[in-house]
Amino acid sequence: MNLDDHARLVADGRFPAPADAAVPGHLSVLYRGRLSSCNYDCGYCPFAKAYDSRGALRRDAEDLRRFVDWAAQQRRPLSILFTPWGEGLVRRHYRDALTTLSHLPQLRRVAIQTNLCVGMRWLDAVDTARLALWCTYHPSQVARSAFLARCRELDRRGVRHSVGMVARREDLDEIEALRAQLPARTPMWLNAFDPRPPDYYDAAQVERLQRIDPHFRYNLEPAPSLGAPCLTGERVISVDGDGNVRRCHFVAEPLGNLYDGSYAAQLRPRACPNARCDCYIGYAHRPDLPFLRDYAGGVLERVPAAPADA
Numbered sequence: 001m002n003l004d005d006h007a008r009l010v011a012d013g014r015f016p017a018p019a020d021a022a023v024p025g026h027l028s029v030l031y032r033g034r035l036s037s038c039n040y041d042c043g044y045c046p047f048a049k050a051y052d053s054r055g056a057l058r059r060d061a062e063d064l065r066r067f068v069d070w071a072a073q074q075r076r077p078l079s080i081l082f083t084p085w086g087e088g089l090v091r092r093h094y095r096d097a098l099t100t101l102s103h104l105p106q107l108r109r110v111a112i113q114t115n116l117c118v119g120m121r122w123l124d125a126v127d128t129a130r131l132a133l134w135c136t137y138h139p140s141q142v143a144r145s146a147f148l149a150r151c152r153e154l155d156r157r158g159v160r161h162s163v164g165m166v167a168r169r170e171d172l173d174e175i176e177a178l179r180a181q182l183p184a185r186t187p188m189w190l191n192a193f194d195p196r197p198p199d200y201y202d203a204a205q206v207e208r209l210q211r212i213d214p215h216f217r218y219n220l221e222p223a224p225s226l227g228a229p230c231l232t233g234e235r236v237i238s239v240d241g242d243g244n245v246r247r248c249h250f251v252a253e254p255l256g257n258l259y260d261g262s263y264a265a266q267l268r269p270r271a272c273p274n275a276r277c278d279c280y281i282g283y284a285h286r287p288d289l290p291f292l293r294d295y296a297g298g299v300l301e302r303v304p305a306a307p308a309d310a
C-alpha cells in the first residue's frame, strides 16, 4: 500500500485493524533502562563506544530483574520490546531476562533491538517460539559475511527476526547486497539517515530504498501526528528502569509507575500531542497508518505479516 492508498482508507474511516492489540487485555511494553553503552562505534550514533560504570550496570541489572518479576506476576497477555540506548545482548542480564520472559505463558512475544554481535549459545535456553530479534546491520562495524552467518544461525534455530540498516547514501550498494544475500523470507527495514539536509536523497535513490522496504517513505516523510490516534497510553506503554510509565518514548508526561500500579488507571485512548513522530517504534502504533495491519503479529519486532496473515 502506498501513501495515497492509505490516505484514501483513512478518509473512508477504514483504519487498519490492530491485530495484536485486539487480543483482550493485551499490553505491549517498550522497556528502556539506564544502559547506554555499546561495543560498536557507529559514526551515526551518540552511544558509540560509550561505557557504563560497574555501578550503572549493576543498577541496570537490578532494574531489569524487578521488571522481569513484574512481568512474571501479570495475568494479562503481554508483549515486550527492549529498546536499549546501547547494546543489551552483550550483557548477561539482558540475555537472562529474555530467556526468563520467553518461558512465561502470558508472554506473546519478547523482543530486543540488537546489533547481533553476540554468539548464539545463550539461545539454547530460550523458548524461541516467543522470542524475536530486531537486528541492525552496521557495515562500518562488521563484515557482511559475518552478519549474514549470524542471520543464518537464527534461521537454523527458528528465531523470528527482522534485519535493517540506516539508509546512508554511501551504503546504497551495501543495502542492496545485503538484501540479495538474505533469504527472501527475511524482512528488511530501512531507517532514513537522520539528521540530513532536505535534498539528501534524490528520487532514484528513494525508489531504490522503497524497493527494499515498501514502508520506507513513512520513515522518510513522517505523517503529521498532532491529534492523530495512537494506541500508546492505552494498549502500549513505555517503561524506564525506575518503573516510570509514559505513553511512548517520545512524550515526557508521566502516566504513573509500573510497580505501584498507578499507571493502570491512566490507560485510555488519547491523541498524539507531538507535531511529528518519525520513529517506527512510535508511529507503528497509530491505527491511522498501515503498520498495525501490515505488521499484524509482528509490530514490535518489525516483522510484516505474511501475505496469508495480513
Ligand code: SF4
Pocket: 038, 039, 040, 041, 042, 044, 045, 046, 047, 048, 049, 085, 086, 087, 115, 138
Ligand atoms: S550498534 Fe547501535 S547502539 Fe551501538 S554504536 Fe551502533 S547504532 Fe549505536
Ligand code: SF4
Pocket: 225, 228, 230, 231, 232, 247, 248, 249, 250, 251, 271, 272, 273, 274, 276, 277, 281, 282, 283, 285, 286
Ligand atoms: S504518534 Fe508517536 S509521539 Fe505520538 S503518541 Fe504515538 S508514539 Fe508517541
